[in-house]
Amino acid sequence: MKGIMIVEDETEVREMLKIALVKRKYLVLEATNGKEALSKFKPSVIDLVITDILMPEEDGLKVIMKLKELKPDIRIIAISGGGKAGPANYLNIAKALGADEIVSKPFSLKTLLSKIEELLDSKQNQ
Amino acid sequence: MEKYIDNHLYDHLVNNSRSMLSVISRNYRYEKVNNTFCRIQNRSSGSIIGKTLSDIWGEETFHSKIKNNIDICLKGNIVRYEADFEVPLYGKRFFEVVFSPLADDSGEITHLLAETIDITDLKVSQKTIREMEEEFKRLETSIPIGLIRCKPDGTILHYNSSFSKIIENDERENLEGLNLKDFYKEKALFDLQIFHFENEKMRTFLRVPLITCKGKEIWCRISRYIVTNKDTNLPLYIDFALEDSSREIMLENRLLQAKKLETIGSLAGGIAHDFNNILSSVFGYSEMLLDEVKNNQPAAEMTARIIKAILKAKDLTNQLLTFSRQVEQEKIPVRVKEILEEAIGLIESLRLPELKIDKIYRESDAVVYADPTQLFRVFLNLLTNAVESMKDSSGTLTVTLDIVNGEIVKKESGKSIVADDYILISIGDTGTGMEESVMSRIFEPYFTTKKIGKGSGLGLSVVYGIISELDGEITVKSEKNKGSVFSVYLPVSYEYTKDMTVSDQKRILYLSGDCHESRILSSALNKRGFIIDYKTGMEGLAKIDGKNNALPDILIFTNDPDNIDSDFFYDYIREKNINVPVILITDYDHDLSKEKLINSGIARNVLFKPVSLKELLSAIQLTLNK
Secondary structure, three states, X not given: OOEEEEEOOOHHHHHHHHHHHHHOOOEEEEEOOHHHHHHHOXXXXXXXXXXXXXXXXXXXXXXXXXXXXXXXXXXXXXXXXOOEEOOEEHHHHHHHHOOOEEEEOOOOHHHHHHHHHHHHHHHHHO | OHHHHHHHHHHHHHHHOOOEEEEEEOOOEEEEEOHHHHHHHOOOHHHOOOOEHHHHHOHHHHHHHHHHHHHHHHOOOOEEEEEXXXXXXXXXXXXXXXXXXXXXXXXOEEEEXXXXXXXXXXXXXXXXXXXXXXXXXXXXXXXXXXXXXXXXOOEEEEEOHHHHHHOOOOOOOOOOOOEHHHHEOOHHHHHHHHXXXXXXXXXXXXXXXXXXXXXXXXXXXEEEEEEEOOOOOOXXXXXXEEEEOHHHHHHHHHHHHHHHHHHHHHHHHHHHHHHHHHHHHHHHHHHHHHHHOOOOHHHHHHHHHHHHHHHHHHHHHHHHHHHOOOOOOOOEEEEHHHHHHHHHHHHHOOOOOOEEEEEEEOOOOOXXXXXXXXXXXXXXXXXXXXXXXXXHHOEEEEEEEEEEEHHHHHHHHOOOOOOOEEEEEEEEOOOOOOOHHHHOOOOOOOOOOOOOOXXXXXXXXXHHHHHHHOOOEEEEEEEOOOEEEEEEEEEOOOOOOOOOOOOOOOEEEEEEOOOHHHHHHHHHHHHOOOEEEEEEOHHHHHOOXXXXXXXXXXXXXXXXXXXXXXHHHHHHHHHHOOOOOEEEEEOOOOOHHHHHHHHOOOXXXXXXXXXXXXXXXXXXXXXXXX
8 A cells, every 4th residue: 555645734635635545545644744744754654745835844845855865765746836935936946856746736636646646656667 | 154154065075975086177187186085095185286197196097097088078078987096095996987077167178077986896796796697597507407487377487498408398499488387287286386385485396297398298396486575475476496306206106016016916926825725625626526426417517617617716826826926937038029920910810900000120039038828928918908998999009129228128117137138029009098097006916997807907917927027027108098008128038049959859749720829839849849740720630640640749739619629639539549648728618528538538638728838848748757
């Protein structure tokens, strides 16, 4: 069973993702902010992390950097509802920091799920 | 006795006169002098009487300044002249000299009366006044403040050259006699300025709109001072001091507007961000719901409608994010003229009979770094607004393209840091124009003068956001009932690297109706190194008959009912059993054929119009990775 961690401070989005992922038979772990995500993260269980960027207590960008250190082959999907730091927007920074996919909100669940599947498949093939 | 008094009085008058008085004989000798004469000459009367004028004043002075005049007087004339003389007590002084002939009983002129008045003080003060006048004149012409003296009714009596300059009197016409009131945009303001504050002699008004000789509107800071008659206290003149503060006000306003837009931008961006979160969960649940109710046609239909609404909301939040500059654009080198031509082409395709389009291209190769689809959006928006501002779309649309120096942008925008050169795209109309109050707000989101339902109120906000993101500037000039001109300044990119090449060149078949946006996107993809085959209609579809022709790596299909609708496309692909990943570009309308394309897996990716280059590139990447 593949493990996915959802890092998202918006309860509604987190819940929705959880329901969708559980339905697809993934093992789901939740965190409401970056700090919690880093403390809950288990390299042996989690294969993929979906993380929001703008969050209180350690934002998503830090999560991406730290997780890549803890588990280099972790798959990461960054999601954001927009926002920019300087000339580049957060999602592009996330990509530069090692996120495998970036998705802007609001996203199509169908598209997100196919991306998840694809990333996990590619991992298996490695 | 009486005679004694008379003599005494005369003596008194003569001796105490402020003039030097003397009686001179025909042979230029003094016969009588008064006390003043003695005092100024610092001699006793005894030492003067009997002496010649030459003895007293010196030979040279006598000949150069006195003798001639005495001779004229002795012929029976009164002589009056001014000259300077050296006197013992005061040194060199100015005198007014009057020689009057004196005749004896027979009428023969035997003597003359000389009256010499010291006018040095008068001369000095006259000179001072003259100097002061000159100084004032110099000041009046050199200060950059317009000075005008008017009658109380506004008739100009006098003005300086600065006023002439400010009011753009380039023809150097004489403005005296004209009425200052006629230069006021609102004549009532002139009367108010004068009469409402009658009790205050001095009053300054900060922002008064005036109309120059050339018809330009300028903003002035005007002080007026009422000069009153001391006795009646009625106004005699009104003096005005006037400064052109248009530029100051313009820069101030621009700064204020930019600040306001920034504030609104961060508010709008914040709302859009939160709203995107909410939409995410609604979107997700709706998609799950659609899965659940697949077999219940009415419920599926309703859920699809919810999704359609979500996509509309997504477009809205995206527009707000664009305005607040939070959407990063995929920038490539773009030849501005090409995009502009596409946008004009779209307007031309509307075939408005009363619309004339003037194109003035002073520059056609300039390249900017931008997302061409966003640039197209900017031009189309400005062009559409221009056309809509003209009643019955009747009038002239003037589009110019030019390269200007950064200094001009500095001047127009008040920006302190600018690029070297800018490409200037200006779009002018002969429409209804705008009031100042409208002009200052047009870039605010949801500020619209269009009828409700006619426009989103976001168009120009999005334009503003896109241009700002490109480090460009947009300015607007407008005159009521004459029209408006929007000027877009974009920094010229000189680092135009020839089209980027990708080693593994993928072939894309771009199938679309005759759509300007598709053309722009396909040409942008081409620049990105893809081998593009852009086709419209059946001819393009025939390219993938699944037999002889090598299939492209990706097929981009834009749903266009006028050309090939998605139903026909679906049937064709199925029938010929063609296996090419398809990216479907469509609008939000929910229809069955589209669902078929998506559910059958033919369309690997769906993008909703308007599609940005960034979205399309990432969809292509995703499709290729699969």
